[in-house]
Amino acid sequence: MIDGTDRTPLTRDFFDRPVLEVAPDLLGRTLVRTTPDGPIELRLTEVEAYAGEIDPGSHAFRGRTRRNDVMFGPPGHAYVYFTYGMWHCLNLVCGPEGMASGVLLRAGDILTGADLTRKRRISARNDRELAKGPARLATALDIDRALDGTDAIAHPGARLCVLHGTPPPRDQVRSGPRTGVGGDGAVHPWRFWIDGDPTVSPYRAHAPRRRAGRAT
Numbered sequence: 001m002i003d004g005t006d007r008t009p010l011t012r013d014f015f016d017r018p019v020l021e022v023a024p025d026l027l028g029r030t031l032v033r034t035t036p037d038g039p040i041e042l043r044l045t046e047v048e049a050y051a052g053e054i055d056p057g058s059h060a061f062r063g064r065t066r067r068n069d070v071m072f073g074p075p076g077h078a079y080v081y082f083t084y085g086m087w088h089c090l091n092l093v094c095g096p097e098g099m100a101s102g103v104l105l106r107a108g109d110i111l112t113g114a115d116l117t118r119k120r121r122i123s124a125r126n127d128r129e130l131a132k133g134p135a136r137l138a139t140a141l142d143i144d145r146a147l148d149g150t151d152a153i154a155h156p157g158a159r160l161c162v163l164h165g166t167p168p169p170r171d172q173v174r175s176g177p178r179t180g181v182g183g184d185g186a187v188h189p190w191r192f193w194i195d196g197d198p199t200v201s202p203y204r205a206h207a208p209r210r211r212a213g214r215a216t
Helices: 019-025 114-120 134-140 183-187
Strands: 006-009 030-035 038-050 078-083 087-093 102-112 160-165 173-176 191-194
Touching (some): 019 038, 087 134, 102 191
Antiparallel strands (some): 038 102, 038 191, 078 087, 087 102, 173 191
């Protein structure tokens, strides 16, 4: 574990701010996932901001649905979605209640509980790859839809919470286009990461999914 890590829990006020303030400020924070097998702690190294109904890249762009309902709720809760029929992704809701926005947790460095994450991430070639990418992060931390709506503000019995951690110096924070986002949402430089950190995932531009054509 990093020496001197601040273990003060983040409060709801931290998340009750505009998403473009919260997202870069989450870098270096410690995400704690309490599982039946023991705790896992991860230092966040890469995130993406999604600004709800004003953001074409957001799940909430077209309004409230059963799937994205948590994004419209109180800040500081987990929004978990299932994608491509196989992967879960973890977001933290921010901004005032009723204004859907959230931060996708894209990557992190496992500080404690690496032995637990290795059991779930058997394809990882080394520990730097345990949570390198949003689906890998969710898999490593045993995140699924059962955690959708979970309050991530520290409280007795919390399954998720975020501690102050060790934020990087401002000059080490980088930003750029979000990974895999196309259309009008592709122009926003709302992906934030810690420069030079080996756990940060590689950037990939949006690639439209093509249907297989008929043989001729």
